[in-house]
Amino acid sequence: MIQKSTILQNLSNCIEDTSFLNIPGMKKGKVRDTYDLGDKLMLITTDRQSAFDRVLACIPFKGQVLNQVSAFWFENTRHIVENHLIATPDPNITIAKKCSVFPIEFVVRGYLTGSTSTSAWTLYSNGERTICGNSMPDGMVKNQKFEKPILTPTTKSDLHDESISVEEILSRKLIDESTWKKLESIVFALFEFGTQTAAKNGLILVDTKYELGLDAQGNILLIDEIHTPDSSRYWLSSSYRERFEQNMEPENIDKEFLRLWFRDHCDPYKDAVLPKAPDDLIAELSSRYIKLYEMITGLQFSTDTSSSIRERMLDNLSNAGYLK
Template sequence: MATNDKLTIQDLAAYARNVLRDATIPELPNHYRGKVRENYELSDGRRIIVATDRLSAFDRILTAVPLKGQVLTQIARFWFDRTRDICPNHVIEYPDPNVLVCRNLKIMPVEIVVRDYLAGTTSTSILSMYKAGRRDMYGHHFPDGMRPNEKLPQPIITPTTKAFDAGHDEELTPDQIVTQGLLSAEQWAHVSKLALALFARGQEIARQHGLILVDTKYEFGFDADGSIVLADEIHTPDSSRYWYAESYPARFATGEKPESFDKDFVRSWVVARCDPYADAIPEIPDEINLEAARIYISVYEQITGEKFPLPAADQPVLERIRANLERYF
């Protein structure tokens, strides 16, 4: 595989039509399609997860970004390796740059979102709710007079329901989680402790690389013995918001939006042109998708300190994945 110096969207133009929108593999059993990933459950208790290039936001698929699935898989791999001392995870092996083979877990019906700043663009973000006049959210009280993108006194957890049908995640409070029987009080206490510890590790490593880990989403599951295991992905630009640390103070002081290191680039492009919850999404041009690909790759390189391994542009992604997964057919 070739490696890259300073990539431009012109360098990535060859990948504009080699995107993985669909990863249906008929030879693999028990197919389930998520917003971004295709899942296959094997009979021996393992799961195959294929990360596509689909980009999801506003409860819909907006576009497909070249190389995004590979970037997400490899960033998650970096973070799984560096947090396994805090929390066990579901990783078994990586047979392809886009593919994870993992333990099949019973997924927790609660998504754990940790936030350290008053930020966000979606309807469930605390900034959107705050701008709408909400001061009590997710079991937390927010004072008047806070500014967009302001740091919170300490990281907080803002849990939501887990939309297994790819629908809309709904706001929850800790009391609701326990009273509705989604988790026991003991389970909630334990998963909260794990999430905050994972977030602290993520912030520490991000800081070392000149980044701020602003907020993130964790998905946990239960192993056969009932133990809590980290699943899905961790600290990727799809599940997390990153800002450049160096420019944040000056931009915040002047009310400018922080330099973003996540899929807010595409979300912001869409929001500027329509109401993404009510209107048809305009076709996203190649230059926007390629710039998003460049941003995703730069995230990988800045976090890991390694050059992103570009695959062959002329080999269809699904063709390569099928070849690498043939032993599972």
């Protein structure tokens, strides 16, 4: 585990934006900067922490954590499905095979939970008993495990993702039926493997989102990211049962506190400039991401802070031939 003092010394050693690389054709996502390299993509995971549709802060080492968690799962799930990962020339960077992306996000849920208006628990508690074609028995309570994980697909859209049923995916010909069957069995197998691996490390993989695509030869590949703290919910196994029986929320390695701090100190939807979050909060969030990395992978997090991360990225990309 990296020392809190190391994190505090690196508060400004963050990657907020990768335009310093001077590589043309960047597409900026909430957290990643993506570069189109022709038949490949370069996905750079930055340290941005986003919420309320904006960047709240930069969290040291967060980009490395997310990129390396994804790489860990990509390496360890090849027996289930091939994936887009070609190389990781830098701890924050993935070079991937560019695919044509299925227009669906494959959300798999092991538990009845959530608090947003579209979450499974909110729908269920409002009386809904069918979610994306999955029927649910009466009498379930919040945070209860489903008998079997369920797939609740959403459409991929730039505005907001909408739930969609399998019938509609097939009738709108978004995916053909035989391909759908394959994709469905792949995502359940991935979720099963993720669940078992997480359990060995004291974690419950609660729910997650997968994206898949086709490579130039027509092979199905897992793309984007897999089982990262940004695309998945994890709870601590050790206290789940006891807390569930006492109607308490499960424990997680909580990242919500930074969002709450902003909500309490400004109007994050309206204010043009946000206040700066206290160093301690930023460092705390960083150490929680690192802790998540170590629990998920069972590996020790290590990073070289002898030069700046910018310098390191430039060196690594130049050595791997990605800079002109």
